[in-house]
Amino acid sequence: xxxxxxxxxxxxxxxxxxxxxxxxxxxxxxxxxxxxxxxxxxxxxxxxxxxxxxxxxxxxxxxxxxxxxxxxxxxxxxxxxxxxxxxxxxxxxxxxxxxxxxxxxxxxxxxxxxxxxxxxxxxxxxxxxxxxxxxxxxxxxxxxxxxxxxxxxxxxxxxxxxxxxxxxxxxxxxxxxxxxxxxxxxxxxxxxxxxxxxxxxxxxxxxxxxxxxxxxxxxxxxxxxxxxxxxxxxxxxxxxxxxxxxxxxxxxxxxxxxxxxxxxxxxxxxxxxxxxxxxxxxxxxxxxxxxxxxxxxxxxxxxxxxxxxxxxxxxxxxxxxxxxxxxxxxxxxxxxxxxxxxxxxxxxxxxxxxxxxxxxxxxxxxxxxxxxxxxxxxxxxxxxxxxxxxxxxxxxxxxxxxxxxxxxxxxxxxxxxxxxxxxxxxxx
Amino acid sequence: xxxxxxxxxxxxxxxxxxxxxxxxxxxxxxxxxxxxxxxxxxxxxxxxxxxxxxxxxxxxxxxxxxxxxxxxxxxxxxxxxxxxxxxxxxxxxxxxxxxxxxxxxxxxxxxxxxxxxxxxxxxxxxxxxxxxxxxxxxxxxxxxxxxxxxxxxxxxxxxxxxxxxxxxxxxxxxxxxxxxxxxxxxxxxxxxxxxxxxxxxxxxxxx
Numbered sequence: 069x070x071x072x073x074x075x076x077x078x079x080x081x082x083x084x085x086x087x088x089x090x091x092x093x094x095x096x097x098x099x100x101x102x103x104x105x106x107x108x109x110x111x112x113x114x115x116x117x118x119x120x121x122x123x124x125x126x127x128x129x130x131x132x133x134x135x136x137x138x139x140x141x142x143x144x145x146x147x148x149x150x151x152x153x154x155x156x157x158x159x160x161x162x163x164x165x166x167x168x169x170x171x172x173x174x175x176x177x178x179x180x181x182x183x184x185x186x187x188x189x190x191x192x193x194x195x196x197x198x199x200x201x202x203x204x205x206x207x208x209x210x211x212x213x214x215x216x217x218x219x220x221x222x223x224x225x226x227x228x229x230x231x232x233x234x235x236x237x238x239x240x241x242x243x244x245x246x247x248x249x250x251x252x253x254x255x256x257x258x259x260x261x262x263x264x265x266x267x268x269x270x271x272x273x274x275x276x277x278x279x280x281x282x283x284x285x286x287x288x289x290x291x292x293x294x295x296x297x298x299x300x301x302x303x304x305x306x307x308x309x310x311x312x313x314x315x316x317x318x319x320x321x322x323x324x325x326x327x328x329x330x331x332x333x334x335x336x337x338x339x340x341x342x343x344x345x346x347x348x349x350x351x352x353x354x355x356x357x358x359x360x361x362x363x364x365x366x367x368x369x370x371x372x373x374x375x376x377x378x379x380x381x382x383x384x385x386x387x388x389x390x391x392x393x394x395x396x397x398x399x400x401x402x403x404x405x406x407x408x409x410x411x412x413x414x415x416x417x418x419x420x421x422x423x424x425x426x427x428x429x430x431x432x433x434x435x436x437x438x439x440x441x442x443x444x445x446x447x448x449x450x451x452x453x454x455x456x457x458x459x460x461x462x463x464x465x466x467x468x469x470x471x472x473x474x475x476x477x478x479x480x481x482x483x484x485x486x487x488x489x490x491x492x493x494x495x496x
Numbered sequence: 497x498x499x500x501x502x503x504x505x506x507x508x509x510x511x512x513x514x515x516x517x518x519x520x521x522x523x524x525x526x527x528x529x530x531x532x533x534x535x536x537x538x539x540x541x542x543x544x545x546x547x548x549x550x551x552x553x554x555x556x557x558x559x560x561x562x563x564x565x566x567x568x569x570x571x572x573x574x575x576x577x578x579x580x581x582x583x584x585x586x587x588x589x590x591x592x593x594x595x596x597x598x599x600x601x602x603x604x605x606x607x608x609x610x611x612x613x614x615x616x617x618x619x620x621x622x623x624x625x626x627x628x629x630x631x632x633x634x635x636x637x638x639x640x641x642x643x644x645x646x647x648x649x650x651x652x653x654x655x656x657x658x659x660x661x662x663x664x665x666x667x668x669x670x671x672x673x674x675x676x677x678x679x680x681x682x683x684x685x686x687x688x689x690x691x692x693x694x695x696x697x698x699x700x701x702x703x
Binding site for chain 2: 274320324325326327328362387388389390391392405406407408409412414
């Protein structure tokens, strides 16, 4: 890692997802010095794990490509991967931030040729695919990952696999002696964009996510559609690998529920509507999709999308919060039980696959925030004067879709720029 | 004017307000978002005339008589599945019991509903001596639906009864008054006073 030079006119962006990338780029392209830190080996975040965006149904790969180009060509922007913020001290315009960087065991010489990945044998659950597939102990997180370098899993260090990886590398890129490092930098403003995580579906006990293989979450479903993903782009049942043509979508899985997340996660209605189009794309008239919902919250221009899905004869909507799921042992089909509140009809419907439209939980560091921060009752960061020049962007601020997360990121970039401009003005 | 008519006069056309004011936990009814998870979670759901979330909608729709004369809320067995799952934290079990109590107070509770009948038998039995007389309670249950059916049930249960006598789980002496608490008269006075206070609280005169 090259030496980081930062002053109180530098902006620190924490989190390299769509919001963090946007905020960092907006500020850097205004001529400000920006440091972007990311906990994972690659920036890109959860948006890079999506198959398509709503409502235009274009591929996030494309937007990521554009953002990566902007990042690579911008001299004001410095990306630090595998780095977390340990401590923040000071005040608006003058923060002292301690960063902790985990070892990657791969240096700048790496060309991402993949020889080390082929050499090692141990496999691990692939985080990028939410554990649906496996990855090697030396790996590239995904094929657009940035920095464009491999990374060694710390679990293989000290084993024969690590030596195999080192031996396979022709560029002297593997450095097994790399250790943890701490850096303290000075910055003027902080943009917090650590995003969200899917709510732990196992906690929704009646839905049996932890018991039934054919009950999956919406984020896992997205991974299935990726042509390079764990199922090669096919919608398959985890239990037996059969094609899943009859799919149920359960809305508000964890959201709008005092037992789980109190807030509406905003993205899930549109995500499920979008995912019904995947069914049609893959199986045509041969498919059957059922959306179980309390109410569909597709507003503004995305209402057109909802109307189009509603007009699809193969997609039905059942106004009901599903009470519980059981499993038909013979077929492996999850059976959904509940009452259709339009007509009060009781149902027990088997489906081949159930997708839980999982709620959005703010992603908060395990040990809490590195400085006192005002949060709202749902755990999102408030826009509060007491937070000084600590501004939340994207899903750290609220449950937002990509569109609104980017708007939020741009807004926080502007707030941060105002702070560092004030500092610059005071110092002449 | 009967208490029921008084209430009709008072809340004319606003049953939700009537429930909010008079039913225990009734102010929660307005919080229901009609997701249906309570109805789907109820183990006795298929046997209810109107499951809870339908009852809540009917309350809002001013279906006063249909709700209060319904047998539905008497079906609740207090398993608390609905409370555990309700996404908005409604104490559904308690509301059901509250509605049942209120309908009985108005004299609208269904006369032939077994749970309602049993509740009355149990109360009468208990309030007399301060202790439940199981022999009398059992017999009054047998004869709940008339003499002929009572004899039939008694014969059917004969062997169980004899075995209970043999193992001293039941004594025929209970028939003669039975055991009670130390001061049954005192207890009855307490209950009477409580009823008076309750009638003042709910504004029911002369009852």
